[in-house]
Amino acid sequence: MPKDHSGKRTRVPWRPTTGSRTSVTLPVYMAYCSIAAALRPWNKVERKAIVTLVFNDDYYRPVYSQAAQVFAREIWKSSDWETFIFEWSNKSFRDQSLADRNQRGIFLSPPLYQLTDDEVLFSDAVIEIGPRSRRHAEAALRRAGLPVEEKLVDLLISESWPRLYSAFQDRRGPLQALERLRRQQFPKPSQDEPKPQIADPSGPTLADMHGFGPALDWGYDLAKDLADYRSALIRWNDVDSGVLLSGPPGIGKTMFASALANTCRVPVIYGSVSRWQEAGSLDDHLKAMRASFTKAEKEAPSILFIDEVDTFSHRSHSDRNSGYLRGMVTGLLELLDGFVRREGVVVVAACNHPNLIDSAILRAGRLDRHLELTYPDGPSRLAILKYHAGFVLQGPDAEKFTFATDGFSGADIEQLVRGAKRAARRNAVDLGAVHVIEQLPTVAELPEDYFRALAVHEAGHAVVGFEIGHEIAGIEISRFRAVGQRRELGRVEYEPPGTRARTRTTYLNAIAVCLGGIAAEMEVFGAFADGASGSSHADLNRATEIATVIEGVTGMGHTLMVETLELEKLAKMRLYNTELRRQVHLLLQDELARTRSIIQRQRPALDALAERLMETCAMTGEEVIQVLQSNRRSVVSLAKTQLRTGT
Structure with a gap:
């Protein structure tokens, strides 16, 4: 009788079969x-x-x-x-x-x-x-x-x-x-040999890294790609396996590599050019470098972090060390994409000066992706403080910390927290906000009249920018100033404009925005303070440069004659060309009159925005627009540029 098959499959890889779709090692x-x-x-x-x-x-x-x-x-x-x-x-x-x-x-x-x-x-x-x-x-x-x-x-x-x-x-x-x-039997590592740092659930992850922007997005994509690679969903060639991190010292490049490994759940092997060089001669240097790559390959999939990669400078340099340098770079290139591909190893290199690196190292298939890390912004610095200190600063303390730590790196904040913990231990108390504030650089609270003038000034920029069509992204001022330092106390941020041709009107509108703060101070107080001029980034300085470009560079002023744009020569152009200086003065005078007209007609919006800014110190673009639209006078637009007649 024929057998009743149960449906159990008959083909199994117990024995090698010909024509099989999948080879089984x-x-x-x-x-x-x-x-x-x-x-x-x-x-x-x-x-x-x-x-x-x-x-x-x-x-x-x-x-x-x-x-x-x-x-x-x-x-x-x-x-x-x-x-x-x-x-x-x-x-x-x-x-x-x-x-x-x-x-x-x-x-x-x-x-x-x-x-x-x-x-x-x-x-x-x-x-x-x-x-x-x-x-x-x-x-x-x-x-x-x-x-x-x-x-x-x-x-x-x-x-x-x-x-x-x-x-x-x-x-x-x-x-x-x-x-x-x-x-290829390898001896077991001795007790003294450092072991690779395996992903530690208690260590930092990418979720704990703040202010790294595109680097975080790349890290999360890498974690997903490595998971797909381990599942055999993609090939290694589909993984972004080489990246260069650049940024100032203390920005957190090494910590980012550790957080990346913890997020990807892979080991991280640390190497640096200086450690490899400590091995001695060029041969010993290359052996140490190969050992790091070999260790990473044994732990694959893994991350190999190489610090100080900008030491591999251009091989075109000719000096007594050029032979040694060429040997170093050639050895690294061989390990990055030589005859044997480094499958399973993601190379994350870090440096302070990416422009010094030999261009061959940055070519496709090597360290072809460059992520530039910058100093964290205010919210990111508060988040970094929370990670190291374990608590959140609020209200005036948060505002004071944000201002005082402007330009701080993650390492600077970590050092600050160490000092705060030491102070708390000395007093046998728990770490608190007061200990962190005591470690901050010396800051002083602004007098009320100074603070109000600051709010009016920044509100003036926002009002003029809104009236001429700029998209406002946010506005902020500070109640504090750093003692002994000249630092920006307020700013208005605008959304980047779309791609379009720049005409004379574009340049004149830029001048009007620069003069908005001065016009607001003149309308409210009758005069403006010297903070609007003097430094290269001050409002009047920037407006003067733009006016010089119009009159002496682009051919959009009183003459079609043009010059090559070299910012360092703009001041000399005004100094030695009295007619140009006069035309720049007239242009600035006209734009200030236009700007003051805007401020006068939108005075209710200016006052409302300044009062709100003094209460909050920071506003989003949506909040600014809401205040301006609620208090704006509906009038015929005076934002159009005035036509000048004669010379």
Whole structure:
């Protein structure tokens, strides 16, 4: 009688088969044995199921994801490019949605990951996978046609999954791979040898890094790409594996690398050019450099952080050290993209002076992405303080801290907190806001009349900018000044304008915005203070430069004659050309009259905005626009430039 088939699949990779869509290496086969045994109840063709496999310490994602993929493709008859294998993480929403839509999938739960109740309920079964066994190693040797010897079984059990995965490649036979494993035995690190810093759940993550802007976006994208790579969803060539971080000392480049590794859940190996140079001669230097890359490759996927990479300066320099320098750069280039690709290693290099680096290092496929880190802004500095001190500053304390720490790096704030903790320990009290404030640079509160003049000045800029069509992004002033320093006490920020041709009107409107603060002070107080002039960034200085460009550079003034724009020569042009100086004066006079006319007609809006600014010290663009629109007089626009007649 014919047998009644149960639907259990008949093709399994217990033996090598010809024409198989997926090659199964020896370590993948060992992992497959564990998965096939655990999923035996689901070993039927086209049976729909979503199963979670829970792993302990003996886990390596590339091996187990490939083994699970082999099982899934034979069960669900999927194409080579399809995948039903996922890994649980805090951001598995897309994977969960895909599995739910297909009604099938295998989720891998890595060590230390705690499944939520929803994830357990979502799975049809949650099965724990034990470590590889000797029986699996023996079966793998038999399948490969190799003798089942104790020493070979011991080798397969004792070697780490990453080394097994790297040794057994499709292009090599299993015997050749075993021989390579024997020859490439590495001594175990001694107790004194520093170990790679594995991702530490208690350490900083990218969520704790503030003020890094595009670098954070890149870091989160890298974390997702590495997760997809470990799941065999993408190839290593699809991973952005080389980046240069530049910024002033103390900005937090090293801390960013540590946070990046913790977010990506990979080890980070630290190296620096100065440490490599300490090894001695050029040969010793190159050996130390190769050792760092080798360590990173052993821990792959991993992050190799290289500090002081700007030491690899241009090889075109000719001096007595040029030969040594060329050897250093050539060695680094070979390691970055030489004959053997650094698969699994993301190189994050840091420097203070990116313009000094040899251009060959920055070419495509090497350190081809450049992320420039800048000093954190006020909200970011408060967030950094919270991370180091454990509490949040509020009200006047937050305002004073934000002003006093302008230009501080993350390292500066960390040092400030250390001093505050020391002061708290000396007084045997808990750390508080008062200890942080005591560590700040000396600041003094502005007198009330000075503070009001400051608010009126910045409100004047905003009113004029709004009337001529600029998009306001925000406005802020400070109640404090740094003792012994000349520092900006207020600013109005505008949204960057779209791409458009710059005409005479564009330049004149820019002058009007510069003069808005002066016009407001003259309208309210009858005169303006000297803070609007003197420094290169002061309002009158900027307005004068723009007026000089109109009259003497662009041909948009009283003559079509032009000169090359060189900012350092603008003052000399006015000094030695009396006619140009007179025309610049007339232009500034006309624009000040136009600006004062705007302020006079919108005086209610100016007063309302100044009063609100004195209360809050900072306003968003939406808040500014709301105040201006609520108090604005509807009049015929006087924002148009006046026509000048004659010379």
